[in-house]
Amino acid sequence: MTPPARTQAAIELLDQILAAAREGGAAADTLIARYFATRRYAGSKDRRAVRELVYSAIRAAGDRPETGRSAMLLVADADPEVAATFDGSTHAPAAIAKDEPRARPGVAPQWLSKALRASGLDGAALTALAGRATLDLRVNTVATTREAVLAALPDAEPTPHAPDGIRLPTGTNVESLPLFNEGAIEVQDEGSQIVGLAMQAKFGERIVDLCAGAGGKTLALAATMQNKGTILACDTDRMRLSRLAPRATRAGATIVETTLLNPTREREALADWQERADGVLVDAPCSGTGTWRRNPEARWRLTPERVSRLQSTQQHVLGVAASLVRPGGALVYIVCSLLDAEGTDQVSWFLGAHPGWKVEALDLPAGAKHGQGIRLEPGRDGTDGFFVARLIAP
Numbered sequence: 001m002t003p004p005a006r007t008q009a010a011i012e013l014l015d016q017i018l019a020a021a022r023e024g025g026a027a028a029d030t031l032i033a034r035y036f037a038t039r040r041y042a043g044s045k046d047r048r049a050v051r052e053l054v055y056s057a058i059r060a061a062g063d064r065p066e067t068g069r070s071a072m073l074l075v076a077d078a079d080p081e082v083a084a085t086f087d088g089s090t091h092a093p094a095a096i097a098k099d100e101p102r103a104r105p106g107v108a109p110q111w112l113s114k115a116l117r118a119s120g121l122d123g124a125a126l127t128a129l130a131g132r133a134t135l136d137l138r139v140n141t142v143a144t145t146r147e148a149v150l151a152a153l154p155d156a157e158p159t160p161h162a163p164d165g166i167r168l169p170t171g172t173n174v175e176s177l178p179l180f181n182e183g184a185i186e187v188q189d190e191g192s193q194i195v196g197l198a199m200q201a202k203f204g205e206r207i208v209d210l211c212a213g214a215g216g217k218t219l220a221l222a223a224t225m226q227n228k229g230t231i232l233a234c235d236t237d238r239m240r241l242s243r244l245a246p247r248a249t250r251a252g253a254t255i256v257e258t259t260l261l262n263p264t265r266e267r268e269a270l271a272d273w274q275e276r277a278d279g280v281l282v283d284a285p286c287s288g289t290g291t292w293r294r295n296p297e298a299r300w301r302l303t304p305e306r307v308s309r310l311q312s313t314q315q316h317v318l319g320v321a322a323s324l325v326r327p328g329g330a331l332v333y334i335v336c337s338l339l340d341a342e343g344t345d346q347v348s349w350f351l352g353a354h355p356g357w358k359v360e361a362l363d364l365p366a367g368a369k370h371g372q373g374i375r376l377e378p379g380r381d382g383t384d385g386f387f388v389a390r391l392i393a394p
């Protein structure tokens with residue numbers, strides 16, 4: 001593909017991504033994969049270049065743009081080489097017209113930037129939310145050591161904060177590495193590894209991972225527990241939860257059981273666990289404002305109504321979790337969001353609704369105190385954004 005044809009392909013893809021953001025359709029990565037599945041003439045360099053253009057345009061536009069072209073013009077404004085590809089030739093975008101409208105540049109839609117500022121993020125800390133993510137993995141210490149993995153992977157380096165983390169060059173095909181297939185490594189952002197440490201899971205304990213999804217944090221807990229004890233991994237999403245069992249098998253995490261929950265009827269399925277868990281992890285469904293480095297188009301999908309619905313779900317899940325914790329046991333609340341409405345405010349709500357519970361101070365390898373817990377920020381900590389708090393039952 002010629003450089004102008006790559007720009008045109010990126011514009012077409014952006015139009016599809018915008019439509020999906022408006023209508024709740026597929027994620028950008030899925031749309032990019034589908035686009036190239038039917039365009040065999042595009043080689044790997046073309047795909048990489050188009051993908052890079054698409055993501056640069058997504059990162060540049062704060063509000064959801066009207067058209068893909070208006071977003072790509074932001075990239076052209078910053079890069080003369082891209083501007084030169086708007087030459088009107090065959091398969092190229094039309095020449096840029098004088099005063100042609102651009103998408104609004106910015107970190108996020110205005111209502112969201114305002115809410116993030118009110119949550120204490122401004123300037124570089126705000127801009128970093130839509131920056132670029134590193135490729136981090138967690139070493140499965142049940143199977144091996146970080147030193148052994150670093151010795152086997154010359155391109156890898158230790159992550160700066162997480163004790164079992166390694167970092168690989170972005171774009172590394174992790175699934176093709178023998179260590180991955182042997183269960184020695186799992187892709188997991190360094191921030192996700194760090195907030196999981198707040199559970200302080202110990203050898204032999206009984207832990208519930210209430211919102212386990214495909215088990216990213218479940219597997220880390222199993223490793224911390226040296227694969228001794230019990231972890232009950234639950235979720236309401238059958239598809240996500242079904243991905244956990246094969247991952248656990250690969251990692252040799254034999255202490256993990258799974259339970260599919262019916263939303264609003266979780267307590268029936270968890271009747272045997274009432275007040276019996278040493279710890280309950282609530283990695284709650286959230287707006288994901290801390291993960292825009294990976295899904296920058298998620299900024300265009302969020303609405304105030306959606307945040308408010310998520311807050312209700314978070315409170316509901318926190319209530320279910322509280323009923324499972326034994327007296328003196330711990331509830332760890334995590335969101336990959338930097339909005340106080342989903343983080344520290346939810347802890348305040350919980351303390352008001354559950355008399356006798358106390359917040360316990362956390363000492364984690366990164367992050368800083370924020371309200372009732374600890375916050376990790378992409379700008380300061382180089383991780384995805386997270387809020388985490390640890391609560392102790394009366």
Ligand SMILES: C[S@@+](CC[C@H](N)C(=O)[O-])C[C@H]1O[C@@H](n2cnc3c(N)ncnc32)[C@H](O)[C@@H]1O
Pocket residue numbers: 210211212213214215216217218234235236237240261263264266283284285286313317
């Ligand atoms: C942030 S994700 C979990 C990610 C996962 N813990 C990890 O480390 O990869 C939140 C999960 O909560 C689940 N969820 C939503 N409502 C729930 C409910 N009422 N009970 C349990 N899980 C729920 C979602 O399906 C989603 O998988």
